[in-house]
Amino acid sequence: xxxxxxxxxxxxxxxxxxxxxxxxxxxxxxxxxxxxxxxxxxxxxxxxxxxxxxxxxxxxxxxxxxxxxxxxxxxxxxxxxxxxxxxxxxxxxxxxxxxxxxxxxxxxxxxxxxxxxxxxxxxxxxxxxxxxxxxxxxxxxxxxxxxxxxxxxxxxxxxxxxxxxxxxxxxxxxxxxxxxxxxxxxxxxxxxxxxxxxxxxxxxxxxxxxxxxxxxxxxxxxxxxxxxxxxxxxxxxxxxxxxxxxx
Amino acid sequence: xxxxxxxxxxxxxxxxxxxxxxxxxxxxxxxxxxxxxxxxxxxxxxxxxxxxxxxxxxxxxxxxxxxxxxxxxxxxxxxxxxxxxxxxxxxxxxxxxxxxxxxxxxxxxxxxxxxxxxxxxxxxxxxxxxxxxxxxxxxxxxxxxxxxxxxxxxxxxxxxxxxxxxxxxxxxxxxxxxxxxxxxxxxxxxxxxxxxxxxxxxxxxxxxxxxxxxxxxxxxxxxxxxxxxxxxxxxxxxxxxxxxxxx
DNA sequence: TTGACAATTCTCATTTTTTGAGAAAAGTAG
DNA sequence: CTACTTTTCTCAAAAAATGAGAATTGTCAA
Numbered sequence: 001x002x003x004x005x006x007x008x009x010x011x012x013x014x015x016x017x018x019x020x021x022x023x024x025x026x027x028x029x030x031x032x033x034x035x036x037x038x039x040x041x042x043x044x045x046x047x048x049x050x051x052x053x054x055x056x057x058x059x060x061x062x063x064x065x066x067x068x069x070x071x072x073x074x075x076x077x078x079x080x081x082x083x084x085x086x087x088x089x090x091x092x093x094x095x096x097x098x099x100x101x102x103x104x105x106x107x108x109x110x111x112x113x114x115x116x117x118x119x120x121x122x123x124x125x126x127x128x129x130x131x132x133x134x135x136x137x138x139x140x141x142x143x144x145x146x147x148x149x150x151x152x153x154x155x156x157x158x159x160x161x162x163x164x165x166x167x168x169x170x171x172x173x174x175x176x177x178x179x180x181x182x183x184x185x186x187x188x189x190x191x192x193x194x195x196x197x198x199x200x201x202x203x204x205x206x207x208x209x210x211x212x213x214x215x216x217x218x219x220x221x222x223x224x225x226x227x228x229x230x231x232x233x234x235x236x237x238x239x240x241x242x243x244x245x246x247x
Numbered sequence: 248x249x250x251x252x253x254x255x256x257x258x259x260x261x262x263x264x265x266x267x268x269x270x271x272x273x274x275x276x277x278x279x280x281x282x283x284x285x286x287x288x289x290x291x292x293x294x295x296x297x298x299x300x301x302x303x304x305x306x307x308x309x310x311x312x313x314x315x316x317x318x319x320x321x322x323x324x325x326x327x328x329x330x331x332x333x334x335x336x337x338x339x340x341x342x343x344x345x346x347x348x349x350x351x352x353x354x355x356x357x358x359x360x361x362x363x364x365x366x367x368x369x370x371x372x373x374x375x376x377x378x379x380x381x382x383x384x385x386x387x388x389x390x391x392x393x394x395x396x397x398x399x400x401x402x403x404x405x406x407x408x409x410x411x412x413x414x415x416x417x418x419x420x421x422x423x424x425x426x427x428x429x430x431x432x433x434x435x436x437x438x439x440x441x442x443x444x445x446x447x448x449x450x451x452x453x454x455x456x457x458x459x460x461x462x463x464x465x466x467x468x469x470x471x472x473x474x475x476x477x478x479x480x481x482x483x484x485x486x487x488x489x490x491x492x493x494x
Numbered sequence: 495t496t497g498a499c500a501a502t503t504c505t506c507a508t509t510t511t512t513t514g515a516g517a518a519a520a521g522t523a524g
Numbered sequence: 525c526t527a528c529t530t531t532t533c534t535c536a537a538a539a540a541a542t543g544a545g546a547a548t549t550g551t552c553a554a
Contacts, residue, residue, distance in 0.1 A: 002510085002511060002512085002541090003290050003511080003512085004254055004290040004291065004293075004294050004296075005290075005294075006541090007251055007254075008294045011314070014314075014317060014321075015317070016317065016320050016321055019317070019321035019322070022501095023501080023502085024501095032542090032543090033542080033543050033544075034502095034543090034544095035502095035503085035504090035542080035543055035544075035545085036541080036542065036543065038501085038502060038503070039503085039541085039542090042502085042503085043250050043251040043252075044251065045352070046251075047251055047252075047255045048351070048352070049251075051351055051352065052352075052449065053448075053449045054446070054447060054448055054449030055449075056500080056501060056502090059318075059321075059322070060314055060317060060318050061351065061352075062351035062352070062354070062356050062376075064311055064314040064315045064318055065315060065318065065356060065358060065373060065374040066356075066374050066375075066376070067258070067261075067307055067311040067315075068311045068312060068314075068315035068373075068374055069372065069373060069374025069375060070261060070262070070263065070266070070307060070374075071306075071307050071311055071312065072374075073263050074261075074263055074266035074306075075266070075306070104295070104298055104308065104309035105292070105295070105298065105299075105308075105309070107309070109309050109312060109313075111312065125316065126312060126315075126316060127312040127313050127315055127316025127317075127319075128313075128316060129309075129313070199301070200301060201300075201301055202299065202300045202301035202302075249512090249539080249540060249541085250540080250541085253512095269530095270530080270531085271530095279513090279514090280513080280514050280515075281514090281515095281531095282513085282514055282515070282516085282531095282532085282533090283512085283513065283514065285530085285531060285532070286512090286513090286532090289531085289532085303529075303530060303531090495554105496553100496554085497552105497553095497554090498551100498552095498553090498554105499550100499551085499552090500549105500550085500551080500552105501548100501549080501550070501551090502547105502548080502549070502550085503546105503547080503548065503549080504545100504546080504547070504548080505543105505544100505545090505546080505547090506542105506543105506544105507542105507543105508541105508542080508543095509540105509541085509542070509543105510539105510540085510541065510542080511538105511539085511540070511541070511542105512537105512538085512539065512540070512541100513535105513536105513537085513538070513539080513540105514535105514536105514537100514538105515534100515535105516533100516534090517532105517533080517534080518531105518532080518533070518534090519530100519531080519532070519533080520529100520530080520531070520532080521528100521529080521530070521531085522527100522528080522529075522530090523526100523527090523528080523529095524525105524526085524527085524528095
């Protein structure tokens with residue numbers, strides 16, 4: 001094992017199911033001897049990536065809160081997007097969840113979320129990677145990727161059942177300018193996604209709404225599509241005029 | 248340079264003032280040659296700690312969002328505390344900001360924040376380290392630290408003007424069970440802090456309110472102190488009864 | 495206090511990785 | 525295609541990680 005991987009391996013042991021680890025457990029799980037594990041953990045603690053918890057165990061440390069805050073504070077996409085999500089759910093006038101997502105190397109990641117009263121409970125929230133090829137949020141992102149980049153992103157995915165179907169679907173989405181998915185991830189939910197593409201800022205992302213099928217008659221759906229699409233392009237434009245140096 | 252420090256050094260170049268860096272800039276700033284810098288950045292990108300941005304520059308990556316989410320999801324202190332903060336500001340009935348903080352090794356860090364309408368604008372928010380020896384939030388934490396741990400924490404601080412004064416103050420706070428600070432960090436603000444101490448979970452933290460001096464007559468202040476103290480002990484108790492294995 | 499007992503750090507010869515200058519390659523814009 | 529920038533690659537020398545066990549520190553209960 002070498003370089004960063006050594007540390008990354010340890011950090012990735014921590015999960016929802018198992019958020020605290022003793023050094024002995026980490027040593028076993030990572031296949032390293034105790035003394036090495038102690039040394040590695042010590043370094044991670046010194047840098048704030050791990051933190052001693054009770055009973056000689058460790059949990060993830062404060063460094064992640066700090067870096068996360070830094071991202072929240074410095075990313076114009078996030079700053080503008082977070083404000084926008086509030087407006088969007090206020091104007092939706094049906095129970096729904098608004099998500100801001102973005103392509104990070106090879107995954108579509110949710111970077112902000114906002115819900116109004118009665119919104120569908122969802123596991124999608126800031127910091128969750130989205131399924132790459134399912135749901136409006138992701139598809140609308142894939143649809144607006146240059147061919148070369150798309151191919152690279154899809155490499156990481158398990159070979160697709162029908163690559164051509166997806167390609168055609170993405171072409172259709174690009175043409176229409178938005179994507180609607182029905183019960184594609186969660187049953188009885190509709191996802192409406194619109195692209196946010198700002199090459200100048202190196203950003204390809206999406207803004208999407210998740211609502212209940214039962215709340216959407218045809219007129220409402222049309223209204224929400226319009227809301228989503230116009231909000232997304234509003235955000236894209238505002239990023240163009242934002243004084244960059246930044247992400 | 249060795250081990251984690253090499254990576255940590257690069258990551259800590261990223262700041263509010265300068266959130267994107269080219270490899271050449273990182274090389275210069277860290278004193279490493281280009282080829283080394285490229286290698287290091289490559290590793291950080293591979294693990295998601297950095298992310299290519301426009302113009303051959305880099306920004307902080309998605310890994311921080313993911314680990315931050317993991318912490319939010321798995322830390323019972325945070326989970327219970329975040330809910331509680333909502334109740335607290337609702338019951339405050341004056342414009343104010345509620346903060347949940349915790350001692351992380353050698354810093355008091357804000358881990359959750361919640362504001363009601365008209366609340367003081369503050370730079371304190373999730374992910375911000377608090378000044379160690381000023382303000383109710385921090386003092387109330389220090390006051391409830393075992394002597395040995397306190398000494399260790401204060402080591403990192405620049406030598407204090409008057410160590411004895413602080414010690415006496417902390418003794419007084421411990422006796423009273425809460426701390427009020429007036430215009431100690433921001434002018435015309437009052438901070439009210441109450442300790443949250445759960446040795447079984449390895450947690451020493453605080454719950455605090457920040458309000459405007461002008462909004463607080465004597466009765467209101469007494470009410471808010473009571474609210475803060477009782478909410479804090481409620482949280483401490485709920486953590487005792489929570490099924491641990493966790494932080 | 496004192497004595498278990500567990501957790502953590504230290505030591506050091508050996509093995510493995512990192513380093514860095516320059517060359518080569520890949521990517522981009524004109 | 526061409527010039528340019530960015531990025532990766534190469535390899536011998538230098539530096540750091542490794543790991544078994546010893547030494548130390550910390551904890552808790554009598």
